[in-house]
Amino acid sequence: MTTTSPLAAHGGTKALDLPQPHYQWPAVTPELDDAVRAQLHRSLSDRDASGVIGEFEAAFARFVGAPHAVSFASGTSAIHAMSRIAGLRPGDAVLAPAYTFFATATPFAYDGIEVRFADADRYGNVTAATLAEKLTPAVRAVIVTHVWGNPCPMDEIVDFCRTNDLVLLEDCSHAHFASWKGRRVGTFGDMAVFSTNQKAITTGEGGVLITGNDRYRELALLFGHYNKRCQKEIDPSSEYYPYAFTGMGLKHRITTLGAAIGVHQLDNAVDIERRRRAVLARFAAGLADNPVIAPAVVPEADGQHGLYVLGLRFNPENASVSRDEFVALCQAEGAAEVDAPGSTRDISPEPLFARRDPFAPWVPSTPPTTELPGVARFADTFIKIPLWGYEGDEPLVAGYLDALAKVSAVVAR
Structure with missing residues (x-):
């Protein structure tokens, strides 16, 4: 991937310049x-x-x-x-x-x-x-x-x-x-x-x-x-x-x-599903040849996606930046909803899970450490973006695809 357009974080023009918020749900019709x-x-x-x-x-x-x-x-x-x-x-x-x-x-x-x-x-x-x-x-x-x-x-x-x-x-x-x-x-x-x-x-x-x-x-x-x-x-x-x-x-x-x-x-569930599946397909096609990120979606032969958000898998071996740096560069391009989630994560170390007596004093303790290599691999490479699904979403879909492609082109090894 090559590009002649400098990143917004480095003084270039933003790939997406639309007013925020970029995602609101439900659409208040x-x-x-x-x-x-x-x-x-x-x-x-x-x-x-x-x-x-x-x-x-x-x-x-x-x-x-x-x-x-x-x-x-x-x-x-x-x-x-x-x-x-x-x-x-x-x-x-x-x-x-x-x-x-x-x-x-x-x-x-x-x-x-x-x-x-x-x-x-x-x-x-x-x-x-x-x-x-x-x-x-x-x-x-x-x-x-x-x-x-x-x-x-x-x-x-x-x-x-x-x-x-x-x-x-x-x-x-x-x-x-x-x-x-x-x-x-x-x-x-x-x-x-x-x-x-x-x-x-x-x-x-x-x-x-x-x-x-x-x-x-x-x-x-x-x-x-x-x-x-x-x-x-x-x-x-x-x-x-x-x-x-x-x-x-x-x-x-x-x-x-x-x-x-x-x-x-x-x-309106039929229309919501139709629109969101179309956006999912648009991102799948737009990111098909991207070496840095790819949709993290189960194969259609196994199941259908639930259409809450679109997960992306960051490939660190193909990038000159970290996952978090990639997210920051996308956000600088105006794609504010590109996100490495913080609330959904490995919850096993939380002190609540060390409690066995629901009436015990609320004194924090740490659960035993457990090895979870699959969780670490997934969490460290996961990025999410919205799955839009309402009238007027096309500029946002196109803009986010542009931002993802632009940043990927610059950071790809």
């Missing part, structure tokens, strides 16, 4: 504005599923292809519900990805459950082999994250969980449109959670737990919805029906305005 205003006048609080919350849950279940969906105030609270529904308690352990957003694992640690962290493959995901390395007799469950939209190899993970009699939980927060071998993620496990916080399908803040198990659905209602809804929807013959009035003691309902945004998003 007149139709979305109307939907939120209509809900504002309809109801600000639903105590059961007769209104927009029930409409959102039904639409989300159809979207994923699952029998049941229960909404929550956040993906984190929905993962906490999965932990409680699965019956995990102090003394038990759960296998989790070391490379993930921390909320995949923190709800378990909050309750004093041991989190055993598994290594990653070249896409940042756990595999049956990396999970097996961390298996002990205390392990009762597995949670996987389809990180950055790339589906995990679910056929082998399902077999691993069945062989070892483990509850399988999926964190699909990055993977709303993802599938593995033709099957939607979120439908492999006993339960799955989708965050709807600024994701490809958003409610602003929120989360959804999906399951095909009737008992799990009712327990999910007890965990966050209680009172009128639980008394109406839980089988009175169940042993836990006496808890319908109080639930498990917590309230985690999504807001009605958030649910209204979610309904609007799901009504």
Whole structure:
């Protein structure tokens, strides 16, 4: 690669000079504005599923292809519900990805459950082999994250969980449109959670737990919805029906305005997917011959990408700068959303995961060090950019491709 244009960081002209922010989601169209205003006048609080919350849950279940969906105030609270529904308690352990957003694992640690962290493959995901390395007799469950939209190899993970009699939980927060071998993620496990916080399908803040198990659905209602809804929807013959009035003691309902945004998003899911897949294909084609960076996307023969963001793999052996220097040069070109993520990373050293007593004093301690070479390789070379998907995104897509190409041309060995 060669170029005659100096980098903006070295006094040249920026490849992209468009006003920020470069990415906002959802796109606030007149139709979305109307939907939120209509809900504002309809109801600000639903105590059961007769209104927009029930409409959102039904639409989300159809979207994923699952029998049941229960909404929550956040993906984190929905993962906490999965932990409680699965019956995990102090003394038990759960296998989790070391490379993930921390909320995949923190709800378990909050309750004093041991989190055993598994290594990653070249896409940042756990595999049956990396999970097996961390298996002990205390392990009762597995949670996987389809990180950055790339589906995990679910056929082998399902077999691993069945062989070892483990509850399988999926964190699909990055993977709303993802599938593995033709099957939607979120439908492999006993339960799955989708965050709807600024994701490809958003409610602003929120989360959804999906399951095909009737008992799990009712327990999910007890965990966050209680009172009128639980008394109406839980089988009175169940042993836990006496808890319908109080639930498990917590309230985690999504807001009605958030649910209204979610309904609007799901009504437009086909168009959102079409647009984002087109942008994904545009970047794949534009970066096809780039020796410095390439899309970090699972092969289409294995699965479909979840369309949250586009991950890029930086090839340090082909560059005269480091990954972080490459990111800074792209940002100087005006591509402000080129990013080496900080919140999604190796979370295994965090002091929360050394706690076993949820009521112990909050005195930090350090978990035992564990070797995670796959996580290090992935994290040290990963870059992300937005996957746009709305009217008017073409100048941004073209501009980011120009910025990536310009910087790559200069730093390529």
